[in-house]
Amino acid sequence: MIRINRAVYHDKVMGCWLGKNAGGTLGEPLEEKFGREEMYHVDWYPLLPEGGIPNDDLELQLIWLQLILQKGPGITPADMAQAWMDCIAYNFDEYGLSKENMQKGLLPPVCGWHNNAFKDCMGSPIRSEIWACLAPGCMKTAARYAWQDAIADHGGGESVYGEIFNAVLESAAFIMDDKFRLLEIALSSIPKTSLTYRSVRRSIENYKKGMAYEDNRNDLMNTFYNPIAQYSPLNLGFQTIGWLYGKDFGDAICKAVNCGWDTDCTGATLGAVLGIIGGASALPEKWIAPLGYEIATNMSTGGIRNLTAPTDIRELTDVVCREAEKVTRYWGCGIEFTDDPCPEGGEYNEDAEIPPLELPWLEDYKPNALSYPLGTLEAEVRYDKDAAVTGDRASKLTVVLSNPHPVEKNIEVCFRMPEGFTAELVKCANGRGEKSKGQNGEKFVLKAWGETRLEIEVSAAAGAVRDSNRGYIIFQTEGWPAVPAVPLVLLGGSRWLVSELYEGKHLEEACGLNEEEVFKTQPEGFREVWRTGNDLELSACFKKQGIVYALHYIYSREERDVVLGVPNNGRMKLFLNGKLLHRTVMQVPLRANLGNGGAQGDGSNYKVTRLEKGMNQILIKLENDITLKEGQKSHFTIGGMSEVCTKNHGMPVLDIRRTVFPWEDHL
Known part of the structure; x- marks a missing residue:
C-alpha cells in the first residue's frame, strides 16, 4: 500500500x-x-x-x-x-x-x-x-x-x-x-x-x-x-x-x-x-x-x-x-x-532495490493480430506480412482457435466472403487429425483446454478488389450456443504497370515514351505489379542510374479535390491524365504521409489537384540517386482535402478503385 x-x-x-x-x-x-x-x-x-x-x-x-x-x-x-x-x-x-x-x-x-x-x-x-x-x-x-x-x-x-x-x-x-x-x-x-x-x-x-x-x-x-x-x-x-x-x-x-x-x-x-x-x-x-x-x-x-x-x-x-x-x-x-x-x-522506500517492471502482456503482444473472445471459443486472427489482398497472390492468415472449457468440441468452419473472393482452410493442426468435410465447410475436433491453428488463404480476382473487403469466419460448435462471426477484413492493394529501367537517362531527358499520352492499352515493355500499401518498392528496378515509369489508374465515383504525393528520396515527375502536374521541388529524404499542412507532405513531392469523375491516369517518372546508401525509395499517396482548414488536409480518401485498367471491363 x-x-x-x-x-x-x-x-x-x-x-x-x-x-x-x-x-x-x-x-x-x-x-x-x-x-x-x-x-x-x-x-x-x-x-x-x-x-x-x-x-x-x-x-x-x-x-x-x-x-x-x-x-x-x-x-x-x-x-x-x-x-x-x-x-x-x-x-x-x-x-x-x-x-x-x-x-x-x-x-x-x-x-x-x-x-x-x-x-x-x-x-x-x-x-x-x-x-x-x-x-x-x-x-x-x-x-x-x-x-x-x-x-x-x-x-x-x-x-x-x-x-x-x-x-x-x-x-x-x-x-x-x-x-x-x-x-x-x-x-x-x-x-x-x-x-x-x-x-x-x-x-x-x-x-x-x-x-x-x-x-x-x-x-x-x-x-x-x-x-x-x-x-x-x-x-x-x-x-x-x-x-x-x-x-x-x-x-x-x-x-x-x-x-x-x-x-x-x-x-x-x-x-x-x-x-x-x-x-x-x-x-x-x-x-x-x-x-x-x-x-x-x-x-x-x-x-x-x-x-x-x-x-x-x-x-x-x-x-x-x-x-x-x-x-x-x-x-x-x-x-x-x-x-x-x-x-x-x-x-x-528510496533505498529499496528496483525490480524489473514485469509486463507479461507486452511480451505476448502481436501487432499483426486481433483477438475475439467468443464465450464458447476464443479466436485470434493473425495477418501474415500485411493486411491487404491483391489479385496476384493469395493472402495468408492464421486463426488461433482456443477452447476455454474442459469439454472437447466438434467444430465446423465456413466463410462468407465478398463476390469474386474465395477463402480456403488449407491446414488445421490440432493434434487430433486433420480437417474433414462437413455439411457447410470444414470440420475438426478441438480438445478440452486445447488450441488449434487454422491456416487460411484468401484470393480475389483483380476486378473484385475494393479499398475495403469485409468477410466473416463462421464457427458452428455442435451442441453449444452459437457464437458471433469473426470479422475478416482485408484492405485492397493497388495495381500498377512498371517499365524497364531506362539506363543512364535523367529526369529531363526523353526516354522514347509519350509522357502526355492517355493510354488505351498496356504500353509495350511494362509489366504488371501489385502493391499492398503505399510503398512502390521499386529499388530492385534501379540497379544503375536511370529512369523508371510507374503507371496507375484511379477510378473515382465523383469529382474530388485530393493531395497526390510521390514522396521519394530521388526526383520525380507526376502526370495526371496526360498532363504534367508536378515535379520534385528539391531532393529530400523519404517522408511518406498523406499530405498535410501548408507545404503539403514533405514540402517537395506533393500537389493539390482534382480527380475527374471516372477513370484517372497516373504516370510517375522516377529518377534514382545512386549516391544514396539506402537505395531508391518511393511511395504514392492520395489524401483528401478538408473544407474546414489545412490541419485536416491529408484525410483518408475512401470509395475509390485502384485495381482496374481502363481497357478492362471490371467497373
Whole structure:
C-alpha cells in the first residue's frame, strides 16, 4: 500500500499540465519536418501568444480523459479507435495513415501496423501524462493504458515502447524523485533490444562518463540517426539529455529543445516530468505566468472536435484527481489517497532495490493480430506480412482457435466472403487429425483446454478488389450456443504497370515514351505489379542510374479535390491524365504521409489537384540517386482535402478503385 497525500498529489498533477504546456510552447515554433544537424540556442520562448500554442501533445490527452469519464476505467483499444473517429480530425503522418486503416475496417493494433511509415514516430510517446496522472505510483496500470493508446497508430513500432517508457517514468515520479531511479524503472518496462531502450541507456552512460552536453547530443544523433524529425528513439534520448544536464526547469527544457528534431515533444514531456516531481508550487513563475491556465486547442480550427473535457488547467486537475481515485480502486493498485501528512508524494522506500517492471502482456503482444473472445471459443486472427489482398497472390492468415472449457468440441468452419473472393482452410493442426468435410465447410475436433491453428488463404480476382473487403469466419460448435462471426477484413492493394529501367537517362531527358499520352492499352515493355500499401518498392528496378515509369489508374465515383504525393528520396515527375502536374521541388529524404499542412507532405513531392469523375491516369517518372546508401525509395499517396482548414488536409480518401485498367471491363 502506498499512501499519497491529496494536496501534494493535486499540486503534482497541476505541475504536470503547466510544465507540459510550457515545454510544448517553447519547442513548437522550432519543429521541422526533418531533423537538422545544427543545434538550436534558445533560452526563452521563440513565440509567445497569449495562452500558449495549441499542441496535439496536450489536447489529445483531453480526449482520453473524456473517454475515461464516459466509459469508465476499463476502456479497450477498440474504444480508443472509436474516439479517434469521433473526436480527432488531425491527419499528420501516422494519424492519417492509421485513421485510413480504421475507416476501412481495421482495429488496433493492426490499424497502426499495416502500411504505416510513421510507427516509429512521436505521435504516441507525447500522450503519456494522462495515464500517469490517473495511475500515480501504479506503473503497471499506467503502462497498460499507454500500450492501449499507442498501438492504435503505432502498432509494431518503437513508439509503443516510447509511450510506455514515459508513462512509467511519470507514474513513478509521483512517489519518488531521484532521476536515475526513475530512468531505471522506466527502462525496465521496455525490451532491452529496442532502439528506445538503447538510445536512453546510451544518453545516461555518456553522461556518467562525463561527456559534455553537446557531445552527448551529437553522439546520439550519429548513432540513432533518422532524417524524420519525429523519429521517437532519438527524441527519447534527447528528452533524457535535457533532464540530465539541465540545471533547473528552464535550463532543462531549453537543453532538450536545443538538441533539435521533434522540439515541441521533447520539451513538453520533460516539462511534464519536472512538473510532476516538483509540483506546480515549485515551477518558476517566469516560465508559467505568461501562459496562464487555459489550454489553447485547435478545436475551433478543426484539429479536434466534440471535446467536452475541461481545458482550464485548474478544472482539469480537479477532474483528474477525482477520477484517479476511481481508476486506482478499479485496478486494485494499492494506492491510498489521504488528507493526512505523509512523505513527499507518498510512502516509498528510496533505498529499496528496483525490480524489473514485469509486463507479461507486452511480451505476448502481436501487432499483426486481433483477438475475439467468443464465450464458447476464443479466436485470434493473425495477418501474415500485411493486411491487404491483391489479385496476384493469395493472402495468408492464421486463426488461433482456443477452447476455454474442459469439454472437447466438434467444430465446423465456413466463410462468407465478398463476390469474386474465395477463402480456403488449407491446414488445421490440432493434434487430433486433420480437417474433414462437413455439411457447410470444414470440420475438426478441438480438445478440452486445447488450441488449434487454422491456416487460411484468401484470393480475389483483380476486378473484385475494393479499398475495403469485409468477410466473416463462421464457427458452428455442435451442441453449444452459437457464437458471433469473426470479422475478416482485408484492405485492397493497388495495381500498377512498371517499365524497364531506362539506363543512364535523367529526369529531363526523353526516354522514347509519350509522357502526355492517355493510354488505351498496356504500353509495350511494362509489366504488371501489385502493391499492398503505399510503398512502390521499386529499388530492385534501379540497379544503375536511370529512369523508371510507374503507371496507375484511379477510378473515382465523383469529382474530388485530393493531395497526390510521390514522396521519394530521388526526383520525380507526376502526370495526371496526360498532363504534367508536378515535379520534385528539391531532393529530400523519404517522408511518406498523406499530405498535410501548408507545404503539403514533405514540402517537395506533393500537389493539390482534382480527380475527374471516372477513370484517372497516373504516370510517375522516377529518377534514382545512386549516391544514396539506402537505395531508391518511393511511395504514392492520395489524401483528401478538408473544407474546414489545412490541419485536416491529408484525410483518408475512401470509395475509390485502384485495381482496374481502363481497357478492362471490371467497373
